[in-house]
Amino acid sequence: MLTGALAADLAVNGLVTGLFYALMAVGLALIFGVLRIVNFAHGEFYMVGAYAYTIVAARLGVPLAVALPTAFLFGAALGWIVERTLMRPLYANIATWGLMRDEYAVIVTFGLSLLLVNLVDKAIGPYAFRAPALVSASRIVVGPALMSGQKVAAAGVTLVTLAFIALFLRFSYWGRAVRAVSQNRLGASLAGIDATAVSSLVFALAGGLAALAGALLSPIINASPDVGAFPAIKSYVIVVLGGMGSILGAFIASLLLGLVESFGAVLVSYQYRDTFGLVLLILFLLFRPQGLFGERGREV
Amino acid sequence: MSSLLSVEGVTKRFGGLVAVADVSFDIAPGELVGLIGPNGSGKTTLLNIMSGHLFADQGTIRLDGEPCTGFKPQRLARRGLMRMFQLTRIFPRMNVLDNLLVGGRALGLHVDEARERADALLEELQIAHVRHLDAGQLSGGQMKLLEFGCCFMRTPRLALLDEPFAAIHPTMKEIMSTFIRARHAEGQTFVLVSHDMPVIVELCPRSICMNAGRVLSDGKTSDVLAAPAVIEAYLGGAAA
């Protein structure tokens, strides 16, 4: 039965999980908003971050405070490279794909996902790596819930990062440029904004955020080549629920999904806890494709 | 005279904006009607409603007396209502001949019949020499002619042409006008949306002028073009 204490504990845990989801989902929403594609290789940025952090911190003995930003930078660099080399056909109207830009994006990011997973599998090895925890305290009381120190620390870093992103988008020049390009690429570039640079920025940012998520969670979910598959699917669900392209929507939907899964695992089925999100995704795409906060597009 | 197409009280709102306001008119078989009006007058929205791409909030549309409001474009096509788009839509990765065959076969023609029709159309529109090219490789004007041809694989009951003469070479314009005139002489019904006044005057005995979603004037083209309200709509108050 659902007691108050249990509910509170589930709620806090759900929200914290939601925060981690948000790091992935916000990046994905940014990419969709600016490039209008779903990045099927998003989970691999998470994976790259997990490995970067683990290798740098555990193998090279770099202090954790440096290892985290390093992971972020790794993801950002990868994102930037991917955008520059693979995403140009999307807006350069290169004749080979022409009208099928969506399909190109699906194939290319799918292929990229396969490439990264297998590359890491071959180059580093298929086994999971253990990473050092950020904080060694094992149990900390957070409100009504009991959580590992690692989780609390990770949540803290996540909150700070998300807040920074929000401020960046709201007040900085490039943040506003990102918002302008998501609304109207052509209009923004006519107004003097370098839309291509914004695309690169956004891909880099999204890559960095996903990598950070991978890094933060690597002590709990150890790095392995296919570690990114799960978080990726969660972030697809969230971006659809929140409304493709809406950052706020992605954030809120992340928290919601965290809560739904947390409560659903206890109240409905632990086994099928991963399917709740998937079912929600399908339902939303069918009945409310604009999600909670997205916009409907026009066709003819 | 029984009407082929009757539009009754059609209204369409987009949020607070009324794009089409209580529009009514009848088109008799064999007419060639011009639909004119300044930008934003609701012509394209009305056309979209007539061709099944949008649903009217109010009003009815009848084809041959049978209500057909809310029918999907493919259903209207099978009823004989063909529409040509302002921004050319063809099948870029299929060759020119196949582009035409799609419409023919979809509307019930057999393979040989469809091929014959397609060949005849290609000849008449003078694009037979590119029949084997992929439609995506054609020039803009050729694409327009192709889309135009696609509307006539099976003789339509009513052809809705949305700015067919926009941005094309005069030669191609001439090919299309000749085609339209020839079919009209055979009794084919057309609604022609255009900004090209000389063409409207040349081809359309009757015109309907819209502005701000309403029908301003409906009648003989020369009368409509002389109406003060119409002149005002196009040129502003001072010119009236």
Add this chain to the structure above:
Amino acid sequence: MSGDIRLRREFIATALLLVMLALLPLVQRDVYWLGVLVVSAYFAILASSWNLLAGFTGQFSLAPAAFAMIGAYGAALSATYYSVPPILGLIIGTGAAGLIGLVLGRIVMRLKGPYLALTTLSFAEIARLVASNSINITRGDLGLPIEGWFNDRVLWFYVFLGALAFVICGLYLLLRSKAGLFLEAIRDDEIAAARSGVRIVFWKTAAFAISSAAAGFAGALYAYFASLVTPELGLVQQTGLVVSMTVIGGMGSLIGPVVGAFLVYVTSEWLRDVGGWQLVIFAALVIVFARLFRTGLWGLVTAALQPRRGKPA
């Protein structure tokens, strides 16, 4: 080139390829390599079915592996619980996959591009999770054993090759008819297709149903070959392989998926002994082909063999 002629050339090329493949067991008797060829043929059927939906109709579903899995379970479950003979098991597997594909196709009717990809991906994952978690019925990840049909690998290769030939012939006949025109029209421009009178709902659903049924057929056949059905058949990575094979071979051509499947799988097994970087190479190839050679290997071959005609003046 006329669509008709192009299709006929592809069909003839495919037929020749199949004949060449049929001669392989005369020179290669090794059980292991025969097994590799059988699995390649399995992928060839699966890739061809996906190509119908994605390459010819433009619907990028990420669920082909899931439908193969459904077909396999359809056969295995009916064999295990109802002791049906293999032929019936094949029919049930194919039918189940086709039916579910029909329903899914109807449901995702309005979705395009990434939305369609996401929905089909979710469906595929749900299907796999259900298969994996229904331990009472399917034995979950342990796998459901199914009585093998016969053991002769050479015979199995010819059965699969025959099945592939059957599927290819079916696709050829379908694409040659007005269905081919309609599906490609839907792929190129759905709105223009509607305007021309094509019944979009019917044909899109039909494409989904036929594609899924073919995938289920491949899966059911594989079930009897492998004598074990596990949820691993429906993993996203399997779909990844199918997509890779089709892209590398040439999407939107009859022969592309077959070429891609055999090339990718055989080479991958061959390189497995040598170093094992095959999957990395193939993934890289997918990206390169997507980026630069949309028409795949087959497109490159035909372009090389034919002088390019320019636009008329």
